[in-house]
Structure formats: C-alpha cells, structure tokens
Amino acid sequence: LSLATASPPPLDRLKARLAEIDDLHRLEQLLDWDQHVFMPRAGAPVRAEAHGTVTRLAHELLVSDAVGDLLADCAPLERELGHDSVDGALIRVARRDWERARRVPAELIGELNRTSGVAVAAWERAKAESDFLFFAPQLERQLELKREYAACFPEAATPYDALLEDYEEGMTTTRVADVFRELRATLVPLVADLAGRRVDQAALQGPFPIEQQRTACARILEAFGGADSWRLDETVHPFASAPGLGDVRLTTKFRTSDLTALFSTMHEFGHGIYEAGVDPQLARTLLGTGTSAAVHESQSRSWENLVGRSDGFWRWFYPSLQSLFPTALGDIDCEAFVGAVNAVRPGLIRVDADEVTYGLHIIMRFELEQAMLAGDIAVDDLPEAWNARIRADLGVEVPDDAHGVLQDIHWGIGLIGYFPTYQLGNVTSVQIWRRAAEELGDLDTQFARGDFEPLREWLREHVYRFGRMYPPQELLEHVTGSVLDPAPYLDYLRTKFSP
Amino acid sequence: MSTNPKLEQLRRLLAEVEDLRNASTVLFWDMRVKMPPSGSQARAEATATVARLTHEKFVSKEIGDLLDGLDENDYDYDSVEASLLRVTKRDYQKAVRVPPELTGEMRKASAIAVSAWGPAKEKSDFAALLPHLEKNLELRRRYVECFDPADETYDVLLDDYEPLMKTAEVRAIFDDLKRELGPLIKEIADAGEVDSSFLTGDFDRDAQREFSLQVVRRLGFTDDEWRLDTTEHPFMCSPGEHDVRITTNFRPHDIHSIFASMHEFGHGVYEWGVAPELQRTPLGTGVSLAVHESQSRTWENLVGRSRPFWRYWYPQLQEAFPHFASVDEGAFYRAINKVHPSLIRIDADEVTYNMHIILRFELEQELIDGRVDLKDLPQEWNARMDEYLGIGVPDDAHGVLQDVHWAGGSIGYFPTYALGNVISVQVWERMKEDVGDVDEQLERGEVGEIREWLRTHLYVLGRKYTPQETIERVTGSRIDPGPYVRYLREKLAPQPA
Numbered sequence: 001l002s003l004a005t006a007s008p009p010p011l012d013r014l015k016a017r018l019a020e021i022d023d024l025h026r027l028e029q030l031l032d033w034d035q036h037v038f039m040p041r042a043g044a045p046v047r048a049e050a051h052g053t054v055t056r057l058a059h060e061l062l063v064s065d066a067v068g069d070l071l072a073d074c075a076p077l078e079r080e081l082g083h084d085s086v087d088g089a090l091i092r093v094a095r096r097d098w099e100r101a102r103r104v105p106a107e108l109i110g111e112l113n114r115t116s117g118v119a120v121a122a123w124e125r126a127k128a129e130s131d132f133l134f135f136a137p138q139l140e141r142q143l144e145l146k147r148e149y150a151a152c153f154p155e156a157a158t159p160y161d162a163l164l165e166d167y168e169e170g171m172t173t174t175r176v177a178d179v180f181r182e183l184r185a186t187l188v189p190l191v192a193d194l195a196g197r198r199v200d201q202a203a204l205q206g207p208f209p210i211e212q213q214r215t216a217c218a219r220i221l222e223a224f225g226g227a228d229s230w231r232l233d234e235t236v237h238p239f240a241s242a243p244g245l246g247d248v249r250l251t252t253k254f255r256t257s258d259l260t261a262l263f264s265t266m267h268e269f270g271h272g273i274y275e276a277g278v279d280p281q282l283a284r285t286l287l288g289t290g291t292s293a294a295v296h297e298s299q300s301r302s303w304e305n306l307v308g309r310s311d312g313f314w315r316w317f318y319p320s321l322q323s324l325f326p327t328a329l330g331d332i333d334c335e336a337f338v339g340a341v342n343a344v345r346p347g348l349i350r351v352d353a354d355e356v357t358y359g360l361h362i363i364m365r366f367e368l369e370q371a372m373l374a375g376d377i378a379v380d381d382l383p384e385a386w387n388a389r390i391r392a393d394l395g396v397e398v399p400d401d402a403h404g405v406l407q408d409i410h411w412g413i414g415l416i417g418y419f420p421t422y423q424l425g426n427v428t429s430v431q432i433w434r435r436a437a438e439e440l441g442d443l444d445t446q447f448a449r450g451d452f453e454p455l456r457e458w459l460r461e462h463v464y465r466f467g468r469m470y471p472p473q474e475l476l477e478h479v480t481g482s483v484l485d486p487a488p489y490l491d492y493l494r495t496k497f498s499p
Numbered sequence: 500m501s502t503n504p505k506l507e508q509l510r511r512l513l514a515e516v517e518d519l520r521n522a523s524t525v526l527f528w529d530m531r532v533k534m535p536p537s538g539s540q541a542r543a544e545a546t547a548t549v550a551r552l553t554h555e556k557f558v559s560k561e562i563g564d565l566l567d568g569l570d571e572n573d574y575d576y577d578s579v580e581a582s583l584l585r586v587t588k589r590d591y592q593k594a595v596r597v598p599p600e601l602t603g604e605m606r607k608a609s610a611i612a613v614s615a616w617g618p619a620k621e622k623s624d625f626a627a628l629l630p631h632l633e634k635n636l637e638l639r640r641r642y643v644e645c646f647d648p649a650d651e652t653y654d655v656l657l658d659d660y661e662p663l664m665k666t667a668e669v670r671a672i673f674d675d676l677k678r679e680l681g682p683l684i685k686e687i688a689d690a691g692e693v694d695s696s697f698l699t700g701d702f703d704r705d706a707q708r709e710f711s712l713q714v715v716r717r718l719g720f721t722d723d724e725w726r727l728d729t730t731e732h733p734f735m736c737s738p739g740e741h742d743v744r745i746t747t748n749f750r751p752h753d754i755h756s757i758f759a760s761m762h763e764f765g766h767g768v769y770e771w772g773v774a775p776e777l778q779r780t781p782l783g784t785g786v787s788l789a790v791h792e793s794q795s796r797t798w799e800n801l802v803g804r805s806r807p808f809w810r811y812w813y814p815q816l817q818e819a820f821p822h823f824a825s826v827d828e829g830a831f832y833r834a835i836n837k838v839h840p841s842l843i844r845i846d847a848d849e850v851t852y853n854m855h856i857i858l859r860f861e862l863e864q865e866l867i868d869g870r871v872d873l874k875d876l877p878q879e880w881n882a883r884m885d886e887y888l889g890i891g892v893p894d895d896a897h898g899v900l901q902d903v904h905w906a907g908g909s910i911g912y913f914p915t916y917a918l919g920n921v922i923s924v925q926v927w928e929r930m931k932e933d934v935g936d937v938d939e940q941l942e943r944g945e946v947g948e949i950r951e952w953l954r955t956h957l958y959v960l961g962r963k964y965t966p967q968e969t970i971e972r973v974t975g976s977r978i979d980p981g982p983y984v985r986y987l988r989e990k991l992a993p994q995p996a
Contacts, residue, residue, distance in 0.1 A: 023548035026541070027522055034525050034738075038533070042724045043742025046521065049779065050739060053518035057552060229535040243529075244545060247538025284544065 010073035011087060017067060018094060019284040024058035030243035035117070036235045037251060048117025056110040063101045071095050086281065089469040093286050096169070103152040112145050116414045123412030124236065130402035132383050135412070140379045142414045143372055150373070160370050163417030167293040168424065169471045171484075173370070176420050179427065179486050180363045186490050187359050188393065193499055194344045194356065195395070203332040203340035210254040212324040217252065217265040219320060224266075224303070224452050226273055237409045238264040238351075240271035240300075245283040248272040259341075260352060263304050270303035271296055273456065277464025292472035293418060297425020298432060299459065305355055305426075306433050307455070312447030314338045344497055346394035348403045355426075356497050360393045362423040365408075369416050430489040431480045432463065506580060509565040512556070513587065514779040519553040524738035530610065532728045532746060543610035551603035558595045566591055579776055582963040587781050589662070596645040605642065608634045609908040616906035617731060623896035625877050628906060632873055635908040636866060643867070653864045656911030660788040661918065663965055666864070669914050672921065672980050673857050679984045680850055683992060684888075687838045687850070690993035695834035700822045704749040710819045711747060711760035714812065718764055718798065718946055725767065732903045733759040733845075735766035735795075740778045743767040754820070755846060758799050758835075765798030766791055768950065772958025787966035788912060789978075792919020793926055794953070800849055800920075801927045802949070806832055807941035838991055840888035842897045849920070850987055854887045856917040859902075863910050924983040925974040926957060 031051050039047060061067075074091045081088035119138035126135035150159035160173045214232075221227045227248070235251040242248050250268040254261045274290050282288040290296040307313050318334040329337065344354045350361040368385060371377040377385055386405040387398040398404035410418055437443055440454050462479050473483045526546050534542060556562075571584035612631035619628040643655045653666045661669075712720070712727060720727070723741075730746040737743045745763035749756045769785050777783040785791040802808055809816075813828045823831065838848045844855040862879060865871040871879050880899040881892040892898035904912055930952045931937050940948060957973050970978055 019544070020548045020552065023545040024552075026545055027526065027549060030529060031522060031525055034529060038726060038728075040722065040724050040726055040742050040744075043739050046739035046741065046778070049514070050518040050521040050525075053515045054522050057515075057519070057556075229537040231533065231535060244538045244541030246541060247535055283541065 010070050011077060011091070014067070014070040014074060014094065015090070015285065017061060017070070018090070018286050021058050021061050022284045022286060022288065024054055024061070026243045027054055028058070029241050033241040033243060033249055033251075035120075036237075036239070037233045041121070044117060044121040048114045048121075051117050052110040052114035055113040056106050059101055059104070059106050059109045062098055063106070067094070067098055068102075071098060084469075086287070086469065090285050090287055093468050097286055100153075100166075104149060105152075108145065108148055108152075112149065112414055115141055115145060116412070119414065120409065120412040123406065123409060127236075127402050127406045130400040130406065132401040132406055135406060136379050136382075139382075139411055142411060142416070143379070146373060146414065146416050158370075159373050160417060163373075164420070167415075167418050167421050169292055170473050171294070171424070175484070176366065176424065179484065180359075180366060180420070180423065182486050183359050183423070183427075183490065184363055186493070187356060190356055190493070190497065191344070191346060191360070191394070194497065195346070197344075197499060199340075199343040199345055200336060201340055201343060201345075203329065203337045204258055206258060206325075206328050207256045208259055208325055208328055210256060213254050213259070213261050216259075216262055216321055216324055220262065220266060220308075220317065221269060223317075223450050224269055224273070224307075225456055226276055227269060230272060230276075232265065238268055240268040240275070242272070242275035242289070245280060245288070248276050263308055263341075264351065266308040267300045267304035270300035273303070273459075274299045274464050277460040278467040279465040282467045282469075287467040287469055289467060291466070291468045291470060291475055293421035294424035294428055295463070295472050295475060297422050298428035299425075299463070301426050301429040302433060302459075306429060307447060307452065309338075309342050309355070310444060310447060311338055312444030314341075315448040316450040342496070346396050348390065348396055348398060349407055351407075356493060357394060359423050359426065362419055364389045364393065365419040366423075369419065373416065424484065427484060427486050427489040428476060430492045431476065431482065431485060432459075434488050435480045436462075503569070505565050505568055506583075509562065509569065509587075510583070510780065512559070512562055512565070513583075513781060516553060516557045517779045517781070517783065519549060519556065521739045523549050523553065524736050528736050528738060528744055530613070531730050531732075531734065532744075536614065539611065539614040543607045543614075546610045547603040547607035550606040551599045554594065554597070554599045554602045558591065558599075563591065563595070577963075579780075579782070579963070582782055583780055586962050590781055593646075593658075597642065598645070601638070601641060601645070605635075605638045605908055608638055609906070612906040612908065613903060616900070616903055620731075620896050620900045623894040623900065625895040625900060628900065629874060632876075632905055635905065636873060636910075639867065639908065639910050651864070652867050653911060656863075656867065657914070658911075660909075660912050660915050661966060662787055663967060664787075664789075664918075668978075669860065669918065672978065673853075673860060673914070673917065675980045676853050676917065676921075676984070677857060679980075680853055680987070683988065684838065684840065684850055684854075686993055687991065692839070693833050693837040694830065695837045695839075697823065697826050697830075698754065698834050699752055702751060702754055702820060702822070704751060706819055707749045707754060707756045710754075710816065711749075711757055713815070713819075714757060714803075715745075715760050715764045717944060718761070718802075719768055719771075719950055720764060724771065727760065733763050735763040735770070737767065737770040737784075740775070740783075743771050754816075758803055759845070761803040762795045762799035765795035768798065768953075769794040769958050772954035773961040774959040777961040777963070782962040784961060786960065786962045786964070786969045788915035789918035789922055790957075790966055790969060792916050793922035794919075794957075796920050796923040797927060797953070801923060802941065802946065804836055804849070805938075805941060807938040809835075810942045811944035836991060840890050842884070842890065842892060843901055845901075848991075850991060851888060853917045853920065856913050858883045858887055859913040860917075863913065867910060918978065921980045921983045922970060922974075922978060924986045925970065925976065925979060926953070928982055929974045930956070 028051065031047065031054065035044070035047055071091065071094060078088050078091040115138070119142055122138045123135050126132060146163060147159060150156065150162040153162035156162035156165065158173055164171055164173060164176070217232060221230070221232070229246065231249040233249065233251045234253060236253065238252045240248065240250050250265060250272055252261045252264045252268065274296055278288050314334055314337060318337055322329045342354070344356045346357050347353060350358065353361055368377070368382070372379065372382065383401050383405045390396055390398050390404065436455060436458050440458055443455060446452070446454055463475070466475060470478060477483055523546065526542065526549065530539070530542050566584070566588050569584055571581045574581040608631070612628070612635055615628055615631050619625070639656065643652055646655050649655050651666045657664055657666055657669070715727065724743055726744040728744065728746045729749055731748060733745070733747045735743070735745045745760065745767050747756045747759040747763060769791055773783050809828060809832050813831060817823045836848065838850045840851050841847055844852065847855055862871060862876070862883070866873065866876070877895050877899045884890055884892050884898065930949065934948055934952055937949060940946070957969070960969055964972060967977065
C-alpha cells in the first residue's frame with residue numbers, strides 16, 4: 001500500500017484546527033498549574049472566568065460544523081490509512097472527541113469550569129478550617145452540573161458510565177464494580193490478617209529537614225532520568241502538569257514529619273515521564289497526551305511503588321538518604337527502612353495509604369460517588385457516610401473532615417468518576433510491569449545499581465510514545481496481550497504482603 | 500442604568516476577550532518567571548494561537564454590528580457606557596486593520612526573540628539576537644502598512660502605547676528636556692562627585708527580598724492579591740482583578756532591587772486601583788504607558804528617593820544591612836540621588852535617565868524609517884552614548900542588548916518612560932495641593948492618604964478617558980515638562996556654596 005507523501009488538504013486543515021485546540025488545552029493546564037502553585041488567593045474568581053472562557057472557546061472550536069465537515073472529508077482517508085498510522089489515529093480520536101463534545105452545550109462546559117475555579121477555592125478554605133459546610137454548596141452545584149452533563153449521553157448505561165467514559169474510554173461501571181468486588185474479597189481479609197502485626201515505624205520518625213528532602217528528590221529525579229528541565233514546586237495536593245512540549249511540571253508537598261514527598265515526587269514523575277515520552281510528532285494534535293487516566297496512573301504507581309518501594313531501589317538509594325538524614329536514619333538499617341515504607345497500616349488519608357489499604361479508599365469513593373450522583377445520599381450526610389465506611393473497612397476513626405471527606409481536591413475540581421481510575425491504574429501497572437520484567441530481566445538488580453534507564457526506555461517504547469493513538473484497553477492488549485485483569489495485581493500484593 | 504440588551508451583549512463578548520487577554524498574561528508571566536527554557540517553542544505556538552483567537556473574537560462581525568448599532572451620544576459623556584463605546588470603537592477600528600495572522604506572527608516572533616534575548620545578553624552576543632530583531636522589525640513594518648499613512652511612520656507605532664500622541668509632540672517635549680537637562684548634568688558634574696561607594700557591597704539576596712517586601716507591604720502590597728518574584732528584567736503584570744504580580748532582580752552587589760520593587764509596585768497599584776465596574780471590559784487597565792510610567796516613577800522616585808521617605812526607612816535599612824551602620828542618612832540620601840552618566844537605563848539617576856530614553860527614541864525612528872541598518876545598531880548606540888552622556892560602552896550587554904523591549908517587538912514604547920517622568924510630577928504637585936502634609940506623612944512611613952488620593956483621582960479612571968483627557972482631569976493642564984524640570988533643579992542642582 002503506497003500513500004501519498006503529502007497530506008491531503010482536508011487533513012491539513014483538520015490538523016491546523018486541532019493544533020489550536022491543543023494549544024488551548026495546554027493553556028488550561030497552565031492556568032490550573034498557576035492557580036495552584038502561584039496565583040494570589042484573591043485572584044480566584046476572575047481566574048475562574050478566564051478559565052471558563054478558554055475552555056468554552058476550545059469546546060467551540062472543536063464542536064464546530066467545520067470540524068464535522070473536515071471529519072467527513074477525512075473518513076475515506078481514515079479507512080485507507082488504517083489503524084496503526086498516526087494520521088488514521090488522529091482522525092479516529094478527533095471524531096470521538098468531536099462526537100462527545102457535540103453532545104454538551106458550550107454554556108454547560110463554561111459553567112462547569114467556572115464552578116470548578118470557585119469550588120476549588122472553597123475546598124481549600126474548607127479543608128484548612130475543616131469546615132465541610134463551607135464546601136457543601138459547591139459540591140452540590142458540581143453534582144447538579146455533572147447530572148446535566150451525564151444526561152447529554154443517554155446511551156450510557158448509567159449517569160456514572162457517562163462520566164467514567166471521559167477518563168477511561170471503553171470502561172463500564174459494571175466492569176469496574178466486578179473488578180473492585182474481586183479486589184475487595186482479597187483486600188479486606190488481607191488487611192484483617194495484617195492488623196495484628198506490629199509495625200516498626202522507628203525508621204520514619206524523623207524529623208526530615210525540608211532542604212535535605214529537596215536534595216533527595218532532585219537526586220532521585222536525576223537518576224530516573226529524562227527530567228532535567230522539569231520544574232518541581234510545592235502545592236497542597238501534588239500533581240503533574242504538561243503545559244507544552246518540553247515543559248513538564250511536578251508539584252509535591254514537603255513535611256518535616258515524614259518522607260511522603262519522596263514518594264509523591266516519584267509518583268508525579270511517573271505521570272510526567274509518560275507525558276514527556278509521547279512521540280514529539282504527536283505534539284499539538286489531540287494525540288499528544290496519555291491515553292487514559294488509568295494508564296496514566298499505572299505509570300505513576302509503577303514509579304512510586306513498583307520502583308520506589310522495591311528492595312533494589314533502596315539498596316541503591318538508602319545510603320544516600322542516610323547521609324542526608326544522619327540524625328533520623330543513622331541507626332536504621334536498609335531492611336528496617338524498606339519494611340517501614342512498605343508497612344501496611346490502615347489510615348485516614350488516601351495519598352498516604354499503603355499499597356494494600358489504598359484500594360479500599362478508592363472503592364469507597366467509587367461507591368459514594370455513584371450514590372451521590374444518583375441522589376441516594378444527600379451531600380449533607382456525606383461526612384457521616386464517609387466516616388462510617390472508614391470505620392467499617394479500615395477500623396479507623398475520622399477525627400475531622402479535613403482528614404476525611406475534605407482530604408481530596410477532586411470533587412472541588414468536579415472530577416467525579418475519576419477516582420476508580422486510580423485503582424484501575426494499580427491493576428494495570430502490574431500487568432505492564434510483568435511484561436517489562438519478562439523482557440528486561442532482573443529489574444531489582446538494575447535498580448540496585450541506580451540504573452533506571454532500561455525500564456524507562458522500555459516503557460517509552462511500548463507505552464508512552466503512542467500517546468492517545470490507541471484506546472486504553474487496546475494499548476494494554478498491545479503491550480501485555482490481555483485486557484484489564486486483576487489477577488497479576490492480586491498475585492503481586494499477596495506475594496509482597498501476605499504474613 | 501444599562502438595560503439596553505445590545506449593550507449587555509457587547510459587554511458579555513468584551514468580557515470574554517478580556518478573559519483571553521488575562522490568560523495570555525498568565526502565559527507571558529509564566530514564560531518570563533517560571534517556564535523551563537525547553538518549553539519556549541511550544542509556548543510561542545500557544546501564545547500565537549491565543550493572540551490570534553483573541554483578535555478574531557474581538558474583530559468579529561458580531562461585535563462590529565453591536566458597535567455600529569450603539570451610539571455613545573445616547574449616554575452621558577462621563578458614564579461607563581459612553582466611555583465603553585468610545586474606547587471600544589477606537590480599539591475596534593484599529594484592530595480590524597490588522598490581519599489575525601500578523602498579530603499571531605508578531606506574538607510568536609516576540610516570544611521566540613525574548614527567549615533568545617536572555618542568552619544573547621548573557622554572552623553579549625548581538626549577532627545571536629540580530630535575526631530575531633530583523634524579524635521583529637519586518638513584522639512592525641508590515642504592521643504599519645495596515646494603517647493609513649500618518650504624518651510620520653513612527654506615529655503609528657507610538658499610538659499603540661500612547662494613544663493619540665504624535666511623534667512631533669514627543670519631539671518637542673524631548674527637545675525641551677534636552678535643552679534643560681544638558682546644562683543641569685554639566686552643572687552637577689562641575690560641582691564634584693558625590694560619594695556613593697557605600698552603595699556597592701555584598702547584600703544578601705534573601706535580606707534584599709525581605710526588605711523589598713517590607714517596603715511594598717507598607718505601600719499597599721498584600722499577600723492575598725500580590726506576588727513578588729525574581730526575573731532578570733523587572734516587570735509588572737496583572738492577569739486579572741485582585742491578582743497583581745511584580746518582579747524584581749536581586750543583584751548581590753547593590754540594593755537596586757528596593758527601587759525596582761517600588762517602581763513595579765507603582766505599576767501594580769495603578770492596575771489594582773482601577774474601578775471594579777471597569778473590570779472585564781476594555782476600560783479595566785491603565786490608560787497609557789506614559790501615565791502608567793508616571794505612577795511607577797512616582798512610587799520609585801517621588802516617594803522612594805525622597806528625603807522624608809528615608810527618614811522613616813533608613814534606620815530599618817541599617818538594621819537589615821549592617822553594611823550601612825557607619826553611613827549617615829544624609830550621605831545615603833545624596834548617594835541614591837547621585838547624578839552621574841552611566842551605561843544602564845534602569846540604573847540611571849532621575850536626570851540622565853531621560854537621555855537614555857531620547858537616544859532610544861531617536862534610534863527607533865531611524866530604524867523604522869530605514870535610516871539606520873539593524874546590523875549597525877551597536878555602533879550607532881555606542882556613538883550616541885558618547886555624544887549624550889560622554890561615556891564609552893564596553894560591550895553590547897551593557898549597551899544595545901540591555902533592554903528586553905526590542906526583542907519583545909516593542910518599538911515606540913521607550914519614549915513613554917520619559918513622558919511618564921514628566922507626568923508624574925504634574926500629578927504629584929496636584930496631589931500635594933489637596934493632601935498638604937505629604938512630607939510629614941512620608942516621614943512617619945505613612946502613604947495611605949497619598950495612595951488613596953491617587954486611586955480616587957487617577958487609578959479608578961482606568962481607560963475611561965483618553966490619556967490627554969485623563970491628564971487634564973487630574974492635573975488641570977496638558978502634558979507639560981515645566982514642573983518636572985523645576986522639580987529636578989530644586990532637588991538635584993548643586994546648592995550655591
């Protein structure tokens with residue numbers, strides 16, 4: 001099959017339009033990043049207006065009839081180009097995004113984003129003051145808007161399916177519920193089994209001065225590689241952002257009382273390296289980003305847990321860490337430290353949770369979100385439901401809403417249907433990891449030498465570079481030979497954590 | 500008042516345009532302050548896209564039709580509605596002349612050139628910047644061609660920064676300044692050199708930052724609404740109401756950052772003080788660059804280099820920097836007001852500063868008219884530094900590469916700095932008539948009443964009136980170099996022994 005080397009004009013015109021849309025999407029990321037990292041607090045209302053307008057404009061550019069006509073003109077070409085060509089994928093993804101976006105009125109999109117700006121500001125204050133009632137009206141508003149949004153997709157099995165599809169193309173609520181049921185069946189007894197065990201946390205008592213933590217993070221990022229031009233800033237809730245080609249930004253939160261920042265930095269590195277690893281030829285198209293939230297999370301969790309909590313990693317890095325924190329770690333050996341950072345301890349905070357209890361935090365949110373969206377639970381009753389569930393699943397008492405229902409930024413932003421992708425990411429991470437280990441040999445030995453390049457490059461070659469060319473389940477099948485499957489993940493947890 | 504649905508629709512559309520401008524401001528601020536250099540190419544694309552889309556949105560037929568269908572004479576001249584229509588119509592008529600592609604191209608070229616400027620300045624490598632300047636100049640020429648021929652080509656460029664101002668008017672004012680300041684510079688030189696050696700030393704950057712913050716907080720900076728960051732070239736921008744960002748450059752061997760901070764505070768407080776009812780309209784910003792600069796220079800010089808200001812602040816400066824323990828306040832005051840020809844515009848004293856501007860004003864006209872070739876710019880620059888200030892330029896980093904403006908594509912911007920100096924004293928004198936004990940207040944470290952006078956008389960107006968109308972309303976007179984020259988003489992001329 002020989003193709004004309006010059007792109008046909010309709011495709012060129014489509015690409016020009018998509019480039020503008022991508023520029024606006026990147027601008028939105030920057031507006032977000034700026035808001036969380038540097039914007040003076042009083043700027044929030046006007047920023048919300050600006051963000052709303054940019055989002056609406058990007059939406060208008062996408063949903064225009066002109067794009068529809070271009071897509072129609074490109075249809076024969078899409079068939080001709082086939083599945084594995086960049087241009088073919090671009091047309092497919094553009095059509096999917098166009099069709100979904102056409103369903104949603106521009107005004108609703110603008111309103112969602114304006115609300116997001118205001119609600120995040122309210123969440124920040126509510127969390128700081130542990131005052132759920134201050135946030136409740138904003139959450140109520142978000143839910144109303146999300147219901148309206150879901151109603152734009154009447155073919156979805158449930159409203160929740162409509163939301164989930166935005167983050168995880170092709171995934172269904174039923175499938176997630178099945179996978180989560182299987183996980184829960186293993187996790188709850190495993191947590192119970194581990195509950196009696198004494199956990200030695202002497203290694204993590206600190207204090208860990210923040211300057212040295214910064215140094216530690218910088219050394220880890222340098223060894224992981226590919227991140228030399230990145231920014232690392234501080235925010236309440238760590239995140240990664242890619243506001244343009246060659247521009248990846250991570251944030252973390254340092255506390256002298258623990259080393260969470262190291263793990264959150266490795267976590268956000270995973271998100272960042274995925275974005276940075278996308279083939280540059282996909283920049284300024286709709287393909288130039290990760291294929292789904294779960295696949296993204298599989299990479300953040302890979303670098304945080306499968307690398308960052310492994311024996312090999314710490315055999316390499318522990319001496320360095322010890323020399324940075326001689327007071328806190330001088331008398332602690334590597335084995336004790338690795339034991340401590342892998343301790344299973346039911347706790348209040350999702351982002352601080354260990355690999356075993358983490359899933360239970362997610363499964364709770366997944367269920368509460370469905371209940372809130374369906375109106376089965378009132379917003380005002382949410383803290384009580386939350387606290388009861390934490391008590392039941394993890395045996396912990398929630399002292400205040402800042403450590404409970406207000407801990408995460410997501411519902412403030414309007415991310416409902418997003419939480420399950422975290423746990424799907426965990427499941428996916430081990431599927432991909434298994435495949436990498438088959439090809440690369442003993443990863444632990446490589447990490448013990450501080451050598452992360454083979455893994456990073458393998459992931460770039462097999463996962464990152466494709467961006468959104470393949471939908472998530474197709475990519476997963478492409479890489480691992482199988483669609484979403486909880487078995488490897490459960491096997492990993494049992495092997496690593498069973499008493 | 501404004502229940503006209505057409506006007507409401509116009510306001511809604513203009514608010515969106517302002518939102519996009521605010522978003523562009525974030526792109527710009529981030530590029531200058533936080534962006535990793537490897538992001539510059541993509542940022543240039545994004546900047547161009549947003550500029551193009553903003554332009555398209557503004558020059559849309561819908562806005563054009565609404566403007567055609569609305570008459571400013573239906574409203575009281577002083578109403579927001581009438582101003583909105585007057586100002587927007589003029590903006591619109593200018594904007595429709597410029598193709599969106601050209602706007603986008605200019606933004607993109609500017610973004611790329613600004614990224615190249617930093618390294619070029621660092622290495623004093625004019626050749627590295629030359630192609631970017633050529634591109635900028637070519638784009639500016641194309642820009643000029645979009646408009647009806649003016650009296651002078653430079654008029655078209657000047658109008659973007661100083662609406663309705665003519666090159667000839669500026670030339671007349673600058674001729675006055677040249678005539679008055681040349682002899683003053685000579686008199687001061689003849690009187691013997693002021694000792695300012697103690698202004699050089701080792702000044703901890705963190706301590707400088709702390710002191711700058713202490714000062715600007717006293718002037719009105721709050722953490723809820725403002726930021727202070729570090730950049731090579733200080734600037735102010737405001738990406739939205741209640742979000743004012745200033746930057747400064749903390750240099751290890753002097754305390755210039757304090758004055759740069761007050762300067763940028765002056766720009767910031769003007770934006771901060773624009774009336775809330777003008778926000779998210781084209782009226783919601785400073786009226787012109789010269790009026791803007793009048794406020795930065797007010798807070799930097801009329802406040803920040805005044806004797807009473809330092810009577811309050813000097814003991815605190817001495818505390819922050821023990822370096823000054825043995826320097827008395829009078830000597831410090833004379834040193835920070837020392838008039839002495841030097842290489843760098845932003846470090847120049849109040850008198851010679853204007854000569855730096857006049858030099859740039861002349862070179863810009865010659866460049867745009869093709870009388871000077873860009874590649875000869877360093878030589879021309881150096882020759883004029885010798886002629887106007889009698890000093891030799893050692894390298895381009897300390898000469899033609901010192902400012903970001905030309906890399907940014909701004910031609911016609913520089914004269915507004917000196918015009919700002921002129922206006923600042925006109926406004927200040929008017930304020931003093933009302934406030935009375937200004938010096939006493941400054942000696943007590945108080946600026947609340949001064950700031951409030953400036954806010955209620957000038958800042959709140961935003962772009963409601965033309966720059967000339969604004970100056971006349973505030974000061975009762977047209978732009979006039981007389982008060983400025985008198986101020987400089989009174990403050991800085993050698994006292995007869």
